[in-house]
Amino acid sequence: MIVVTGATGNVGRALVELLVAAGEDVVGVARHAPDGGLPGGAAFRAGDLGDPGGLKEVFAGGDAAFLLVAGDDPAAVVDAARSAGVRRLVLLSSQGAGTRPDAYAHAVAYEQAVRASGLAWTVLRPGGFASNAFQWAEGVRAARTVAAPFGDVALPAVHPADLAEAAAVVLRGDAHAGQVYELTGGEALTPRERVRVLADVLGEPVRYVEQSRAEAAEQLARFMPPPVLEATLGILGAPTGHERTPAPDLARLLGRPPRTFADWAAANADAFR
Numbered sequence: 001m002i003v004v005t006g007a008t009g010n011v012g013r014a015l016v017e018l019l020v021a022a023g024e025d026v027v028g029v030a031r032h033a034p035d036g037g038l039p040g041g042a043a044f045r046a047g048d049l050g051d052p053g054g055l056k057e058v059f060a061g062g063d064a065a066f067l068l069v070a071g072d073d074p075a076a077v078v079d080a081a082r083s084a085g086v087r088r089l090v091l092l093s094s095q096g097a098g099t100r101p102d103a104y105a106h107a108v109a110y111e112q113a114v115r116a117s118g119l120a121w122t123v124l125r126p127g128g129f130a131s132n133a134f135q136w137a138e139g140v141r142a143a144r145t146v147a148a149p150f151g152d153v154a155l156p157a158v159h160p161a162d163l164a165e166a167a168a169v170v171l172r173g174d175a176h177a178g179q180v181y182e183l184t185g186g187e188a189l190t191p192r193e194r195v196r197v198l199a200d201v202l203g204e205p206v207r208y209v210e211q212s213r214a215e216a217a218e219q220l221a222r223f224m225p226p227p228v229l230e231a232t233l234g235i236l237g238a239p240t241g242h243e244r245t246p247a248p249d250l251a252r253l254l255g256r257p258p259r260t261f262a263d264w265a266a267a268n269a270d271a272f273r
Contacts, residue, residue, distance in 0.1 A: 001025040002171055003062035003086070005049060006070070007042075008034045010131055011092060014164035015066060016042050022172065029058050052076035059084035064171050067091045067114070069106060074113040081119075088120040088177070090170050092163070095127045095182060096231060099243055103231030120177040122170045127184040127243070128235070130157040130264035133194060140206055140272040146195045147209045149216035150237040154188035156246040159259035161267075166253045182247040186258040194261055201265040202272060213237060 002019055006012035007028025019026045020040030028038045029047040038044055047058035049071035059065060059081045067089060071077055081089060091114045096104035114121045136146045166183055170176045189197070192208050199206040211219075213233060220229050235243055250258045265272075 001027060001062050001064075003027045003029060003059050003065040003081075005029045005047070005066060006068040006092075007038060007044070008032075009068075010129070010160045011163045011167065012066070012068075013039065014161055015167050016040070018164055018168040019171065022168065024172065027058075027062065049077050052080050055080035056084045059086050062086045064088040064090065066167055066171060067110070069093055069110045074106075074110040075116075078113045078117045078119075082117055086119065088122075088171075089114050089117060090122045090124065090167055090176075092167065093123050093125050095125045095184070095243065096235070098125055098180075098182070099240055100231050100234065103227050103234070105227075122176045122178070123180045124163070124167060124170070125180060125182045126158050126163055127182075127247075128155055128157045129163075130159050130185065130261050131268075132157070133198070133261075133265070134268070134271060136195075136198075137271045140198065140202075143207075144204060145207045145209055146191070146198075147211050147215075148191045148195075149211040149213055149233070150190075151192040151208060151210045152190050153237060153239065154190045154193070155236070155239060155244060156184040156186065156188045157194075157261060158183055158185045158250065159261075159264050161264075162250055162254065162258050166250055169253050181249040181253065183250045183253075184247045184258075185261065186246050186251065187260060188244055188246060189261055194265075197262050198265050198272060201262065201269050 007016050008030040016028045017039035020042050026042040028042050029045050031048050045058050065081050065086045094107045097107040101108050139145045195208040
């Protein structure tokens with residue numbers, strides 16, 4: 001049985017669907033049961049990685065577990081999984097754990113706990129998500145306008161569906177223990193270019209307005225703690241050469257090129273109409 005934490009989220013829900021379709025016995029974990037249940041009738045268990053005291057029951061019966069970087073005590077989360085009999089862990093971490101470990105200390109702590117678990121482990125390090133463009137939806141719907149900083153800095157955003165597919169490959173295979181995979185999209189696009197893609201998908205002009213760094217910081221501060229905010233602005237505005245460059249791991253895992261931002265925009269166009 002495979003236990004998927006974050007089963008109602010951007011990656012987890014798609015991962016549950018893929019695993020069920022592949023014939024796996026799946027338990028999806030989230031704080032609250034989703035309306036209509038999980039895809040494919042997968043079993044649901046209520047659990048919170050921020051409250052590891054009750055997680056042993058959540059992981060019970062699981063052979064493998066998909067973990068998010070969530071909660072303040074990664075060692076306790078990993079211990080609960082191990083105590084429940086889980087033998088393999090797949091962690092969805094962050095590219096920043098490798099490129100900016102001081103700023104992404106929480107992801108680094110999770111990776112360290114997984115590595116020290118004594119279990120078979122695999123770490124997935126995604127770059128920025130294509131779905132971060134959802135933050136533009138309100139402005140596009142209201143005024144066909146996107147306000148974003150660093151309009152000419154290109155980054156290879158990854159489609160969440162590709163992350164789910166990669167996680168399914170790793171969870172169902174035996175050849176990935178001890179591996180760290182960096183998962184990005186296959187093309188680096190600037191915000192200005194992504195807005196043009198979105199306009200093409202919608203069939204209407206969408207205006208790009210470049211924010212200053214300070215304006216972007218004020219907006220992000222509503223939902224990001226200061227260290228993560230600064231690291232995020234650093235990646236968006238002054239990425240390293242490594243962060244700018246599409247990584248090959250996703251194509252190797254999937255046996256095909258990664259989905260594009262245009263693919264993501266087409267699949268989610270209704271959110272911007």
